[in-house]
Amino acid sequence: xxxxxxxxxxxxxxxxxxxxxxxxxxxxxxxxxxxxxxxxxxxxxxxxxxxxxxxxxxxxxxxxxxxxxxxxxxxxxxxxxxxxxxxxxxxxxxxxxxxxxxxxxxxxxxxxxxxxxxxxxxxxxxxxxxxxxxxxxxxxxxxxxxxxxxxxxxxxxxxxxxxxxxxxxxxxxxxxxxxxxxxxxxxxxxxxxxxxxxxxxxxxxxxxxxxxxxxxxxxxxxxxxxxxxxxxxxxxxxxxxxxxxxxxxxxxxxxxxxxxxxxxxxxxxxxxxxxxxxxxxxxxxxxxxxxxxxxxxxxxxxxxxxxxxxxxxxxxxxxxxxxxxxxxxxxxxxxxxxxxxxxxxxxxxxxxxxxxxxxxxxxxxxxxxxxxxxxxxxxxxxxxxxxxxxxxxxxxxxxxxxxxxxxxxxxxxxxxxxxxx
Numbered sequence: 001x002x003x004x005x006x007x008x009x010x011x012x013x014x015x016x017x018x019x020x021x022x023x024x025x026x027x028x029x030x031x032x033x034x035x036x037x038x039x040x041x042x043x044x045x046x047x048x049x050x051x052x053x054x055x056x057x058x059x060x061x062x063x064x065x066x067x068x069x070x071x072x073x074x075x076x077x078x079x080x081x082x083x084x085x086x087x088x089x090x091x092x093x094x095x096x097x098x099x100x101x102x103x104x105x106x107x108x109x110x111x112x113x114x115x116x117x118x119x120x121x122x123x124x125x126x127x128x129x130x131x132x133x134x135x136x137x138x139x140x141x142x143x144x145x146x147x148x149x150x151x152x153x154x155x156x157x158x159x160x161x162x163x164x165x166x167x168x169x170x171x172x173x174x175x176x177x178x179x180x181x182x183x184x185x186x187x188x189x190x191x192x193x194x195x196x197x198x199x200x201x202x203x204x205x206x207x208x209x210x211x212x213x214x215x216x217x218x219x220x221x222x223x224x225x226x227x228x229x230x231x232x233x234x235x236x237x238x239x240x241x242x243x244x245x246x247x248x249x250x251x252x253x254x255x256x257x258x259x260x261x262x263x264x265x266x267x268x269x270x271x272x273x274x275x276x277x278x279x280x281x282x283x284x285x286x287x288x289x290x291x292x293x294x295x296x297x298x299x300x301x302x303x304x305x306x307x308x309x310x311x312x313x314x315x316x317x318x319x320x321x322x323x324x325x326x327x328x329x330x331x332x333x334x335x336x337x338x339x340x341x342x343x344x345x346x347x348x349x350x351x352x353x354x355x356x357x358x359x360x361x362x363x364x365x366x367x368x369x370x371x372x373x374x375x376x377x378x379x380x381x382x383x384x385x386x387x388x389x390x391x392x393x394x395x396x397x398x399x400x401x402x403x404x405x406x407x408x409x410x411x412x413x414x415x416x417x418x419x420x421x
Contacts, residue, residue, distance in 0.1 A: 054408065284302060
């Protein structure tokens with residue numbers, strides 16, 4: 001508890017200090033009056049020497065205020081420290097870079113008291129443990145048309161992922177969250193041996209494939225991520241094809257992707273036989289309103305479906321939502337997000353509830369670049385109540401409210417971020 005609240009209070013103090021200084025400097029119109037200028041300039045110096053740094057902290061405070069199994073408040077925190085070493089700048093290896101990340105997650109999430117929902121309502125919980133998030137080599141070829149990563153890594157930010165995925169506290173962060181219950185892939189901040197290759201067929205069309213070791217011991221927070229053995233029950237093999245455009249290139253940016261994965265580990269089916277697991281997905285994100293090509297205001301509709309083989313807790317997840325960037329012209333960095341998601345449960349594993357439906361509505365208020373306060377609410381219809389015996393008393397629909405505080409020092413201090421060559 002002291003670690004969690006120490007981190008939270010420290011991060012909040014930094015946020016207030018940065019916000020106050022930034023507001024004063026901008027109000028006075030003085031471009032170089034901030035005592036943070038040496039720190040800001042240090043980030044540019046690091047870039048000139050081929051080093052990119054980022055430090056972020058997020059604190060979620062969520063309360064189940066009605067329904068579920070019981071009411072209560074559950075704070076969780078997520079600290080992330082990342083660095084990229086641009087080997088093209090440092091030692092002259094064209095298109096090469098090394099990426100490293102350490103993370104700490106703390107607190108117990110609200111999912112249990114809300115009725116063990118089918119999808120995560122808070123995705124960054126602990127318990128406390130500093131661990132290696134990734135350590136991999138990235139190599140670009142042909143002007144980054146082909147990009148390959150290999151090392152200690154995971155598929156979390158490469159497959160069934162979009163630019164708005166983690167704009168939500170749960171349900172869609174980083175993948176649609178049933179993903180984490182229906183296969184054996186190791187997700188961030190855990191890591192195993194693996195990698196992926198991305199090929200840009202055109203500037204908008206890509207083909208991506210990866211292979212990652214299964215290592216169940218890496219899924220536990222008691223492991224710091226440095227057990228690098230190769231004993232594994234199988235492999236996780238995802239493939240994705242997608243189309244993506246940027247807001248700087250087109251008036252109505254979009255992302256469409258389809259993919260599948262094979263989970264080669266053997267699982268005991270409900271009939272006692274053994275078999276592997278697999279899944280397929282399709283997703284879209286399409287801007288539907290924007291005043292002009294230069295405007296930061298973009299309203300997008302998004303949705304998707306994941307369908308599983310059945311040797312897992314769900315048959316599928318289906319979701320639809322709206323994401324509004326700069327809902328007010330005078331607030332270009334604010335966001336509004338709404339998502340509704342239906343989970344189709346495998347009745348052999350969840351005999352009490354055939355379906356579960358979740359909703360989330362949030363407003364991201366940008367204090368300054370890199371510092372965001374996000375109040376949100378979630379509503380759960382028919383919580384799955386995983387593991388409860390048939391005929392047991394079932395939790396009622398759950399209503400949750402909360403607020404998320406996010407500090408990204410690289411953005412707040414205007415430090416450059418790495419872009420592959």
